[in-house]
Amino acid sequence: MFTGLVEGLGKVQSIQHQGRDARLLIDTRGLGFEDVAVGDSIAVNGVCLTALDPSAGGFAADVSGESLSLTSLGALSSGDKVNLERSLTPASRMGGHFVTGHVDGLARCSERRRDGGSWRFAFELPPQLSRYVARKGSIAVDGISLTVNAVSGNRFEVNIIPHTLEQTNLGGCQVGSRVNIEIDLVARYLERLMGLDARGPDGDWRDDLLAGKS
Template structure:
């Protein structure tokens, strides 16, 4: 579990591609201070497992499903990535509950300066937008952000200078893809309010139909 508060930007050092998978080698510093094999690290909002590491880098496997559902497939050597270690039980909860399980990708549709802030407009599919609410939380490339506006086709966030400086979102351009994860609470609420309807067994028989004139 993560909070969406980025700890540092790392760099893709190498991508070893398989038929439908990949192994990423990522340069980092801060997050390696207490890393262990098997630890979870969010890379642009995607929860990956550390398979090896040294004092300058770590590696992680990326499976077929992850490449299909996220923008990690578009990463190249030297691409910057947002990094966050799994949430510590004794730390401050600075963002919101982030699972690191990307729902879909969105596309940067607009950027504009507003005094010291930058407005980012992101086009997203309907299955994502149904869970996006104004003043609610959303994760963009692993960054916990507050939704400022929502339409039928997109949503907007306003980014402070600090976020632009310490994450990859500050350099994202129109047309680029980003990983999106909506607030998990909304998904659970929907599931509880609208459970899947169970198929009801029928007890209608031939004898029943004949009895009532059918």
């Protein structure tokens, strides 16, 4: 489990393809990741991976073919910067929201513009994910916990302050860039629970809510 508060920007040192799978070597020098141990969970651009062969200079992680095809990790190249976050501990501050590291899909950046001293980003979601996103709700973009500022159809907007832009890979995000999206865990379970309660396993609870039923 993660918070969506990025601890630092790592750098892809190399990608070793192994059939459909791949092994990533991530450079973490200067980030304070020297205590990473074999088996630790680390979110890389929001994807939960298992640390292997840790050293003072970084760690390796095996990525399955499925993860490569369903997330932005498959498009990484040597030298790319990636958001890194180690998993929660009992003493961790909960400053973002609960993030599992299980990516729900990819979104495309459709707009990037100045908004006062910050930047406003707009992303277009796959239609099947848009219903889980609400104004002032939480969403993880490449593992970054963000607050949704506006929603319209399958498009949502977020406001990025300069600090976040500098400390994460959003600084390099441009129109057309694809990012990993994880919807709020609460929304995912709410739909499942309400759907089973109101209409059965294949029902749509939203129709009942709109009709004023419970």
